[in-house]
Amino acid sequence: VRQGAPYLLATCALGLAACEDSHSVLSPHGPAASSIAALTWFLFGLVTAVFGIVMAATWLAIRGPQSVRNRIAQRRAIVAGGVAFPAVVLSGLLIYGIWLMRAEASQAEPDLRVEVSGEQWWWRVRYRLPDGRAIESANEIRLPVGQSVALSLTSPDVIHSLWIPSLAGKVDMIPGRVTTLRLKADRAGVYRGACAEYCGGPHALMALHAVAMPAPDFAAWLDGRAGARQALNESQTRGLGLFKSAGCGACHAVDGTDANGAIGPNLTDFGARRSIGAGLLPMSRENTARFVVHGQRLKPGNRMPPFQIFSAGQLSDLTAYLVGLR
Amino acid sequence: MTMLRPIRRDIIVIVATLLALAIGAVLFAWSGLYNIAASKGHWPIVEAMLRFGMSNSVELRAAMIDAPDLRDEDLVAVGGNHYRSGCAYCHGAPGVKASPVSQSSLPPPPDLSDVSKRWNDSELFWIVKNGIKYTGMPAWVSQNRDDEVWALVAFLKALKTLSRDEYVALQPGAGASASAIAREAAANCDGCHGASGEGPRSAMVPVIAGQKRDYLIAALEDYVSGVRESGFMQPIASDLAPAAIAAFAAHYADRARPTRVDGTAAADVEAGRRLAVAGAAQSGIPACNSCHAADALASYPLLWGQSATYIAAQLRRWKTGAGRRGERSAIMAPIAKRLSDQQIEAVSAFYAAFRPEQAAK
Numbered sequence: 001v002r003q004g005a006p007y008l009l010a011t012c013a014l015g016l017a018a019c020e021d022s023h024s025v026l027s028p029h030g031p032a033a034s035s036i037a038a039l040t041w042f043l044f045g046l047v048t049a050v051f052g053i054v055m056a057a058t059w060l061a062i063r064g065p066q067s068v069r070n071r072i073a074q075r076r077a078i079v080a081g082g083v084a085f086p087a088v089v090l091s092g093l094l095i096y097g098i099w100l101m102r103a104e105a106s107q108a109e110p111d112l113r114v115e116v117s118g119e120q121w122w123w124r125v126r127y128r129l130p131d132g133r134a135i136e137s138a139n140e141i142r143l144p145v146g147q148s149v150a151l152s153l154t155s156p157d158v159i160h161s162l163w164i165p166s167l168a169g170k171v172d173m174i175p176g177r178v179t180t181l182r183l184k185a186d187r188a189g190v191y192r193g194a195c196a197e198y199c200g201g202p203h204a205l206m207a208l209h210a211v212a213m214p215a216p217d218f219a220a221w222l223d224g225r226a227g228a229r230q231a232l233n234e235s236q237t238r239g240l241g242l243f244k245s246a247g248c249g250a251c252h253a254v255d256g257t258d259a260n261g262a263i264g265p266n267l268t269d270f271g272a273r274r275s276i277g278a279g280l281l282p283m284s285r286e287n288t289a290r291f292v293v294h295g296q297r298l299k300p301g302n303r304m305p306p307f308q309i310f311s312a313g314q315l316s317d318l319t320a321y322l323v324g325l326r
Numbered sequence: 327m328t329m330l331r332p333i334r335r336d337i338i339v340i341v342a343t344l345l346a347l348a349i350g351a352v353l354f355a356w357s358g359l360y361n362i363a364a365s366k367g368h369w370p371i372v373e374a375m376l377r378f379g380m381s382n383s384v385e386l387r388a389a390m391i392d393a394p395d396l397r398d399e400d401l402v403a404v405g406g407n408h409y410r411s412g413c414a415y416c417h418g419a420p421g422v423k424a425s426p427v428s429q430s431s432l433p434p435p436p437d438l439s440d441v442s443k444r445w446n447d448s449e450l451f452w453i454v455k456n457g458i459k460y461t462g463m464p465a466w467v468s469q470n471r472d473d474e475v476w477a478l479v480a481f482l483k484a485l486k487t488l489s490r491d492e493y494v495a496l497q498p499g500a501g502a503s504a505s506a507i508a509r510e511a512a513a514n515c516d517g518c519h520g521a522s523g524e525g526p527r528s529a530m531v532p533v534i535a536g537q538k539r540d541y542l543i544a545a546l547e548d549y550v551s552g553v554r555e556s557g558f559m560q561p562i563a564s565d566l567a568p569a570a571i572a573a574f575a576a577h578y579a580d581r582a583r584p585t586r587v588d589g590t591a592a593a594d595v596e597a598g599r600r601l602a603v604a605g606a607a608q609s610g611i612p613a614c615n616s617c618h619a620a621d622a623l624a625s626y627p628l629l630w631g632q633s634a635t636y637i638a639a640q641l642r643r644w645k646t647g648a649g650r651r652g653e654r655s656a657i658m659a660p661i662a663k664r665l666s667d668q669q670i671e672a673v674s675a676f677y678a679a680f681r682p683e684q685a686a687k
Contacts, residue, residue, distance in 0.1 A: 250612030
């Protein structure tokens with residue numbers, strides 16, 4: 001028993017984490033996720049009841065009084081328990097499920113539409129401003145709390161699936177088609193999501209964060225993204241020079257500079273994101289440097305070549321610039 | 327059971343004989359009676375057996391090698407330059423006698439003027455690439471540069487008809503400049519990379535005049551450490567002290583880029599220009615100019631005016647996974663893998679023909 005204690009503790013911790021983490025079907029924070037959680041609990045209860053009935057019938061058939069065993073063995077009991085009962089229960093479940101999910105199939109115009117494209121192996125996120133301009137970000141979807149949001153999903157090459165368990169169910173991202181995922185966050189918070197369809201090599205390292213923020217904060221953030229950038233200090237200025245001369249801008253865009261690459265993630269608000277490499281590492285200068293230099297070891301197969309050409313001083317300047325991007 | 331007994335006895339006799347032979351061999355080697363002297367030669371029967379075994383071994387191993395078309399002046403030129411520095415000492419050359427020192431080894435390195443009659447192309451390739459055990463014939467320095475080995479084979483075939491004057495013409499002229507570095511460069515580097523103002527003698531050879539200094543240093547250091555493989559360049563670079571590497575790099579960086587444009591005929595130069603300037607985002611190909619323009623990092627090479635044959639060969643080697651390694655190659659290799667064969671031809675032709683003055687207009 002003593003040897004098992006750590007495992008028992010670990011299991012408890014996992015159980016607790018499942019309840020409190022922002023990446024869990026069982027802790028819904030929006031109507032779509034709530035419906036799924038309700039259906040999950042209802043199914044769990046129903047299945048438990050059916051399991052109880054089957055076990056009881058089995059026990060009675062083996063150990064019960066002769067009169068009960070005779071009744072269970074009747075043709076009528078088999079038709080009622082084996083055909084009619086499942087048919088009624090499963091049909092009922094289907095109707096309940098469709099009724100619960102009606103919100104997801106809604107055609108009503110959402111308050112906000114965000115375009116999300118599943119790339120290999122990261123997420124391209126695009127907000128359309130009222131004036132028609134587009135604001136691009138990556139690996140983080142910002143949402144206004146309490147507003148209905150429709151995510152228009154697609155992919156340029158292979159099938160991905162977007163799943164933010166605390167906010168909604170999963171919807172596939174299919175090349176050449178636009179699918180829609182509707183969600184609404186009931187309260188501010190950060191909700192983790194992941195790719196739920198195997199999409200090649202680093203599929204398991206393709207995560208994202210949905211950041212639900214109060215509507216005024218969201219509007220302010222969007223305005224800020226569209227507006228001017230802040231001034232750079234000396235180290236950051238050197239970092240910008242390296243960013244240009246090392247060719248980073250060929251794949252990455254930073255709005256307001258001549259870096260306009262469309263191959264990799266847009267880095268305009270890189271330092272404000274929670275993670276590096278699509279949910280791979282928490283945001284920090286050290287981790288940014290690690291990804292630049294050892295990206296292929298940390299996320300094998302990702303499309304960014306490893307840049308082992310920088311001196312320690314150059315890396316420091318470069319990461320000062322990158323993490324300063326907000 | 328009685329049937330097995332004589333067989334068992336035979337086995338014992340055979341094993342005992344083999345054991346006695348093995349012990350005898352060890353005793354013979356231990357006694358020092360065998361004369362290891364190169365001056366003494368082999369008994370004729372041993373000599374014949376060794377040659378018989380060697381030629382059969384080469385024929386068998388070369389049987390599966392497909393020889394490419396070797397009728398190419400560029401191959402002969404670059405192969406000839408390596409022959410002069412790497413082979414002629416032992417094997418001699420038109421108008422040049424093999425060194426008496428090498429000729430005193432056993433077996434003496436053969437004269438190669440009619441070597442292409444004795445071996446076919448694939449067999450020559452196999453010998454040059456792998457060398458021959460117990461003869462002093464070395465293997466190629468890099469086992470990943472078949473292109474270089476084929477160039478040497480092309481030259482070996484040309485040896486048959488090569489006159490003394492033609493062979494001498496392959497050698498670099500004496501440098502006109504007085505500086506020691508320039509004289510050494512003329513003796514060591516210009517032979518392949520071309521004298522001041524000229525392009526290289528072979529399109530296989532990169533243009534290094536006017537290349538970025540830091541890049542040239544890094545390339546030579548990569549040859550020394552072996553992350554960049556070449557049977558031509560590794561022996562040369564390994565002989566250079568760090569100060570000499572820096573001096574050569576500066577010497578070539580200060581030269582003007584040659585004006586010759588090489589092999590851009592059939593390619594789609596306009597498609598190459600688009601790739602170089604804008605890339606192809608759908609295929610994950612960044613614009614080449616973002617790293618290869620003059621204002622990019624000094625350790626990234628310039629490409630304009632470079633031989634198209636050379637650029638395309640490098641890209642193809644990365645694409646097939648046979649390319650060089652090292653820090654800068656780690657960046658280039660994944661991008662080269664995304665290029666199609668047509669894109670490689672096009673972008674190589676574009677850079678070969680491009681001159682920065684054109685962009686200014």
